Amino acid sequence: MPANASPCPRRKPPKTADLILSLDVICHLVKNDVFNRCLRNLCNSATRFVIGYSSNRNKAETPVASAHARHRKFTNSTANHQDNHWQLAQHIPNRFPDVPKRSHDTRFADFHILERSASHETSQTAAI
Numbered sequence: 001m002p003a004n005a006s007p008c009p010r011r012k013p014p015k016t017a018d019l020i021l022s023l024d025v026i027c028h029l030v031k032n033d034v035f036n037r038c039l040r041n042l043c044n045s046a047t048r049f050v051i052g053y054s055s056n057r058n059k060a061e062t063p064v065a066s067a068h069a070r071h072r073k074f075t076n077s078t079a080n081h082q083d084n085h086w087q088l089a090q091h092i093p094n095r096f097p098d099v100p101k102r103s104h105d106t107r108f109a110d111f112h113i114l115e116r117s118a119s120h121e122t123s124q125t126a127a128i
Contacts (some may be wrong), residue, residue, distance in 0.1 A: 006117040020046040024109060026054035030070040039077055043086060043114075050086065075112055089115035 020042050029035040042050050055071040075088045092111035 005006075016047050018046070018048045020050050021053075021127050022050070023053045026074050027069050027071055027109065030068070034073070035074075035077075039074065046116065046117055049089075049106050052112045052114070053109050054112070055108045056091075056110065056112055071108070075114065085117050086114045089113045112118055 022042055024037075026035075026038070029038055042052075052074060054074060055069075056073055056075055058073050059071050059072055089111040090111075092113070094107050094110050096107055
């Protein structure tokens with residue numbers, strides 16, 4: 001990807017799907033505006049589920065900082081920034097959880113399954 005390319009373009013996503021995946025991207029969105037735009041695009045593109053493979057903890061909880069990664073509790077962000085239409089349905093811990101002294105064979109990311117709330121689905125259907 002070119003250095004000036006954005007992982008989440010500014011244009012509105014052209015299509016929607018029941019399920020949208022974000023694999024190992026969210027924690028690499030270090031700029032607030034890019035992070036917020038990307039979460040908005042993910043949630044606006046999904047009609048039922050968003051699955052994120054990422055860390056889900058605040059930066060202060062993470063011992064090692066990096067210029068290319070920023071750890072945030074993104075599940076809170078999706079709930080707060082998307083009119084509370086999303087809730088964490090399931091957290092699937094990594095089989096090889098983060099061990100700082102063994103960073104070569106452990107991972108800080110887990111799977112987080114977000115589900116659109118039933119009340120939002122009902123209001124969307126009623127609007128049609």
